Amino acid sequence: MSKHTVEELLAAAAARLAPSSSSARLDAELLLAQAMRFSRPTLLARPAQPVDDAAAAGFEALVARRSAGEPIAYLVGHKAFWTLEIAVDPRVLVPRPETELLVELAIERIPAGEATRVLDLGTGSGAVAIAIASERPDADVVGVDASAGALTVARDNAASVEDVGVEFREGSWWGPVAGERFDVIVSNPPYLAADDPHLADPALACEPRAALVAGPGGLEAIAEIAAGALAHLAPGGWLIVEHGFEQGEAVRKLFADAGLREVETRRDLAGLERATLGRAAG
Ligand SMILES: C[S@@+](CC[C@H](N)C(=O)[O-])C[C@H]1O[C@@H](n2cnc3c(N)ncnc32)[C@H](O)[C@@H]1O
Incomplete structure (x- = not known):
């Protein structure tokens, strides 16, 4: 089976998160960056990159937790302050x-x-x-x-x-x-x-x-x-x-x-x- 690209996974996750989050696209980007161990700018520079199975599974788990309402900061493990x-x-x-x-x-x-x-x-x-x-x-x-x-x-x-x-x-x-x-x-x-x-x-x-x-x-x-x-x-x-x-x-x-x-x-x-x-x- 061909792997999905970064952009395909982001679009699907943003649609899935939209009912529960007012920042669905951003959330999806932060979570996929986390799953792929990239910074967000690196992720966004590679929309056509195929996502390997382990990262895709990790991303799926994070999106499920986010759509259940878990704060994005707990999922990525940090929060900007000052x-x-x-x-x-x-x-x-x-x-x-x-x-x-x-x-x-x-x-x-x-x-x-x-x-x-x-x-x-x-x-x-x-x-x-x-x-x-x-x-x-x-x-x-x-x-x-x-x-x-x-x-x-x-x-x-x-x-x-x-x-x-x-x-x-x-x-x-x-x-x-x-x-x-x-x-x-x-x-x-x-x-x-x-x-x-x-x-x-x-x-x-x-x-x-x-x-x-x-x-x-x-x-x-x-x-x-x-x-x-x-x-x-x-x-x-x-x-x-x-x-x-x-x-x-x-x-x-x-x-x-x-x-x-x-x-x-x-x-x-x-x-x-x-x-x-x-x-x-x-
Ligand atoms: C609203 S949080 C604030 C956390 C942090 N200062 C901030 O602003 O992000 C309140 C904190 O008070 C702590 N807390 C609750 N009851 C307390 C008590 N009786 N004595 C000391 N700390 C307490 C909680 O564990 C929690 O960490």
């Missing part, structure tokens, strides 16, 4: 583009060349902590997560970026940093309610539930983080937390009730309230 390629697997949340706002807000508050202490609560893949450390090499960055599996991914990610050192610690929120203070504390904690209808989305169903769901109301993790902030912020230090676009008002109240000052919410590139900041007295 200036980095972050390795991901189902032990960690796939870093989202809107979370780059946390990195931006943090590095604005970390003077270059100073020995600042930075904490990332719920570090997951380490994306936020590693991005900050890559921009501010003099900062001492600590990442905390309750998931041992996530921390394995985070440590591997940090080790793969040259000249970036992040210390990762396992435990719940403030537990691993008892008695310590930081100049900047960032967090993208779980912030969905347990009955949030978005959890039925097949892509979200593939991600760790502990990375998504905070509790019955959705604000439990942010409330715990806000309540402990003053005991862990250096004078004048900042807490910066990502949240759901409808949670801004509630999060501002949690920050104010916790004694934080200069509380304000910033919008993401889609214009949605996405991150709230507050500061310890100087």
Whole structure:
């Protein structure tokens, strides 16, 4: 039997993925590149190349998983975040583009060349902590997560970026940093309610539930983080937390009730309230 070409397989897979993905052709290209161990540009430069049986079978398996809703990042094993390629697997949340706002807000508050202490609560893949450390090499960055599996991914990610050192610690929120203070504390904690209808989305169903769901109301993790902030912020230090676009008002109240000052919410590139900041007295 004659082998199919790259273009034939791409066209067939894109048609098959179209009902479940808004980026069907791109998905097909990324998955075939993965199966053939090519970069995407190399793949696209060879539309008439026959695909061998092993690569075609591997591609078929990846397309089946994608059409069942698995995130493309898990299938190819990495996701672009900030200036980095972050390795991901189902032990960690796939870093989202809107979370780059946390990195931006943090590095604005970390003077270059100073020995600042930075904490990332719920570090997951380490994306936020590693991005900050890559921009501010003099900062001492600590990442905390309750998931041992996530921390394995985070440590591997940090080790793969040259000249970036992040210390990762396992435990719940403030537990691993008892008695310590930081100049900047960032967090993208779980912030969905347990009955949030978005959890039925097949892509979200593939991600760790502990990375998504905070509790019955959705604000439990942010409330715990806000309540402990003053005991862990250096004078004048900042807490910066990502949240759901409808949670801004509630999060501002949690920050104010916790004694934080200069509380304000910033919008993401889609214009949605996405991150709230507050500061310890100087
Ligand atoms: C929304 S994910 C964020 C991951 C990563 N920071 C990012 O932005 O891509 C939330 C993370 O919080 C962690 N987490 C959940 N409950 C926690 C707890 N009680 N203490 C520490 N981390 C927790 C989860 O394991 C998950 O990695």
